[in-house]
Amino acid sequence: MKKRIVIVGAGAIGGYVGGHMARAGQDVTLIDPWAEHVEYVRRHGLQLAGITEAERHSVPVNILHVGDVQALCKQPPADIAFICMKSYDTEWATLLIRPFLAPDGFVVSLQNCINEERIAALVGWGRTVGCIASLIASELHAPGHIRRTVPMGGERHTVFRVGEAHGRVSPRAEEVAELLRAVDSAKVTTNLWGERWSKLVVNSMRNGLSAATGLYGNQRDLAEGPRWLSIRLGSEAVRVGQALGFQLERMLGMEAETLARAGEGNRDALAEIVEILLEGARKRADDQRPSMAQDIAKGRRTETDFINGCVAARGHEIGVPASTHARMNELVGRVERGEVKPSAELIAGW
Structure with missing residues (x-):
């Protein structure tokens, strides 16, 4: 059975990652505070682009405005929640999704900066995973439109590095890395903090x-x-x-x-x-x-x-x-x- 994936923050990174996961057939729900962006995606889907024409896709995907997040009560709980907000929004974004996590669900920080401790303070280290996005460079330049401005990493460069705070390889870290391979290259790291x-x-x-x-x-x-x-x-x-x-x-x-x-x-x-x-x-x-x-x-x-x-x-x-x-x-x-x-x-x- 597919895992339920929720992404809090459907901007340049969250929208790009969520769009490609949805395109690969995953059960994805995006949550975002920008009303015009949410409405465009509802009507027309996410418009993804990159350096090459082959990276251009129109992707239907579920999306909620933050004000409508209670609609998640009528859906199965989230197995994996990605936080893709700015660092200063980490705490409220984590609290927003916490009530909708499955009993064994966990939160992935897919952000700049170092926010795992902020997330763990709210959900516990046992429900916190880190993920670095290296050399992805995308921009939400209009509602519903996200463009990546650097080449795909592929075999040349591993873009996503998923890791546990304790530094050991875990099944859930492997699972997250596999999901992210629908977006670009990914691996599990034993050196999250480095x-x-x-x-x-x-x-x-x-x-x-x-x-x-x-x-x-x-x-x-x-x-x-x-x-x-x-x-x-x-x-x-x-x-x-x-x-x-x-x-x-x-x-x-x-x-x-x-x-x-x-x-x-x-x-x-x-x-x-x-x-x-x-x-x-x-x-x-x-x-x-x-x-x-x-x-x-x-x-x-x-x-x-x-x-x-x-x-x-x-x-x-x-x-x-x-x-x-x-x-x-x-x-x-x-x-x-x-x-x-x-x-x-x-x-x-x-």
Whole structure:
């Protein structure tokens, strides 16, 4: 019998993942707070697109507005609930779906940042699973329309990494990975926390920088000044993660130690990292924007406190400097509040 899957947050990631699962024949219900998006999907289905024409699909899928979530009372309980909301929405999204979980149901954090502890505080560690989405880059650019702006991972790059907090391979982690293979490549990891921090390193290099400057991904990586600042941010985040004891994974083809040394001025390391970033830009759509830059463009709150702010805070706790992250977090906050407009001039001289 098919598992009942509920996805809280049908935006760029949740909608993309849920749409492909539904397309593969899974029993999926999406829940989202954007009324126009919900109504479009009800009437016309999800419109999914990507880099190639073969990635274009129109997918009928069940969807509920958050205000109609009580309708789940008339359906079988959820076996698997994915949380695909912003980090600051984690707690209420978890509480929203908790009453509708099956007795052996569990919650999967498919989010940026590190939110498993927030979820476990509400449902318990026995009902909490983590999942990192690496190099997926999609955007909900209109109600019902989601476009992925980077190539599929496939055999070249494992996109989804599913893991338990205790680091052991479990049947349910294997089950989640198998479901996600309908979307792109997936595996079970025994290094959830190392994977989480590695993804945080990448996000901390890109999200705040693009949000503060308004630069698209390729503009950021092709210009020497922003690229160098991105590398410095990555370097600081690596050093904090290493000091915390995480086993960091390769990130976008970059070794953690090489990235750290590049940001510290090692010429050979810097040349290697620059080439990797330039190669990534050659494969990426020119209109790709990190999620926080999308938030600024749409007048929404960002996750800066959970990305650059998290690196700065954890570094402060253990005495590892992450001053560039603290400064970036402050700058993004000013942009978010409308005190200054996004501009590359804001990082001049950094």
